[in-house]
Amino acid sequence: MQQSDENNRIGLLEKQVEAMLFVSPQPVSSQEIASYLGVSAARIENAVKTLRDIYAKSHGLTILFVSGGWQMATLPDLADTIEAFSNAVSMQRVRLSKAALETLSVIAYNQPVTRSEIEDIRSVRCDRVVDTLMKHGLVRISGRKKSVGSPLLFRTTDRFLEIFGLAGINSLPSLDELKDYRAEDDAFDSLERTHGSADEGDNYE
Amino acid sequence: MQQSDENNRIGLLEKQVEAMLFVSPQPVSSQEIASYLGVSAARIENAVKTLRDIYAKSHGLTILFVSGGWQMATLPDLADTIEAFSNAVSMQRVRLSKAALETLSVIAYNQPVTRSEIEDIRSVRCDRVVDTLMKHGLVRISGRKKSVGSPLLFRTTDRFLEIFGLAGINSLPSLDELKDYRAEDDAFDSLERTHGSADEGDNYE
């Protein structure tokens, strides 16, 4: 900050990219911006990098990389302030029961997957959970399996990536890598606390 | 900005104000921000001034003063670029709100249909949503109904068929085709079924 203004001076390209990220309601990929501005994706990557550096230095905002694109958001440190300021931001949060997260994890790792395949793994019925996940736009039907009864196939959506802050589905560690993953003790705490207030009456499933 | 100590303290406040202005869709007054952060409005005014200076120096964004409050927006110079861009993005990668998708489903399954018929089924007003759908070229006006007030009739377009991969409007999935995942809403139903023959994976309940 105490250095000269030159450091902070940015070019037109950066300004354009910044403004685009600001107006876009969803993540935008470098390619999308590049093809729109008629420059190479590499130049966009550079511009975003410059912007990220500037934001990292002294701003209340940050630029996330989710679902294959860039997205402007508030700093994680300011979560409490922003939450208290606006009730509307809580709309951006999705409360999922433990069963829903588990089902989502089965779908994420096996997609496309049928309901009975999910049930084989979880050994409980899943229609209600799958329904809930679809309602939240985290999961969608991606077609039918070519087998007896041609059951529906399920996949995760781009919104799933956004909600979980994943750059892409490949950013999830492999199941093998998670073999010894242990949740911190309070990982599901918030879930338990909200257990009674999920939007589904029967939030067990 | 002279004293580093003061600089830091002001830094947090600025970040908070910046993040608040960022998330808020409407202009926010200094008083409003002040009351949330528990500081004087004068301090907020100062923080906003500092932010405005930072943004004015080299950013694609700016902070406007409109209808008694502060609002973050893109630079006026970039207006043309951004307007064209946001149209392009929303056309390229159309994503609809639940309200819009619901309305689209009503039109698809009931076409041709009037707006008040749609509103009857959804029990909310939908003029704006219908406009959005028309803007995206998913829905078109197909004439007027021969009844009181001869209201407009809406239909889906060829673009709709294309995007949803439909050969014709008759290929919309029937209720039966979705039964794979739709939850049995009746709790007693599932209880009864456990006593009978358990087909599929239903024997877990």
Added chain:
Amino acid sequence: MTELQGLSHKNEKADRNGFEVQLGAFSGPLDLLCHLVESREMNPAELNLTELVSQYVRFLVSSKRTTLNEMAEFFSFASRLLLRKVHSLFPAQRDTADQQDLLDEDIFTDEEELRRMLEVFRPYRNGAAYMAALQRERERSFIRIADDESIPFYDLGDLYGLASLWWQLLDRYNEKRKIGDYCEESLWDDIPDAIPEERQVEERMEELLRSIRKKELGLSDLLGEKNKKMLIVTLLALLEMSRLGMVRITQSETLGDVLVAAV
């Protein structure tokens, strides 16, 4: 239900290190079994089904704040575990014709099978925990608030999503027409709450206790004006309170009002 509650009271006292169990905290039977294996530091390779089953059942019995649906699901799984064990101990019974059907439905045959199920399941359980952590982290950042009701967004082109929205709408519409005055809550209210839950009964017990602590009240006062569901819950609560000796129920004259007083 009262039986279960009775048991859970007993268990709470018997089990000194008694930790509270809430089935709602588990996503299903396998999740609970994983938890048992981990918390008792059992070696999954040497799973003793009998021991596991007995722990599992004890867990269920001491479980608190559980809906009947949850309980039913877990017990159904427990009974299949037990049945399995019985069959492995008495293989001769396998020949009985009507037992055959049950066996066909069963999903595991022995420890080996249960172990395999847990092994398959466990990584996803970890995956869910990992994803929960990811989500919490991501949720600390907020994006701009859209100025219309446009969250969540749906990807366009999802034909099944479109179709299912329509059929949901139609359901809602028909329901609305059926019940005349429609309100969003009432739909959900009626479905899962059809069977009174223990929790509801417990809550009602506390409410009742508060009102009768001040003064003795007539049964007609306590049962008045409420809807059908509330009526059932209130009756169950009164029965349970009477069973536990928390209230005294008297009737001073034949056909007179029944009086309820706190003990």
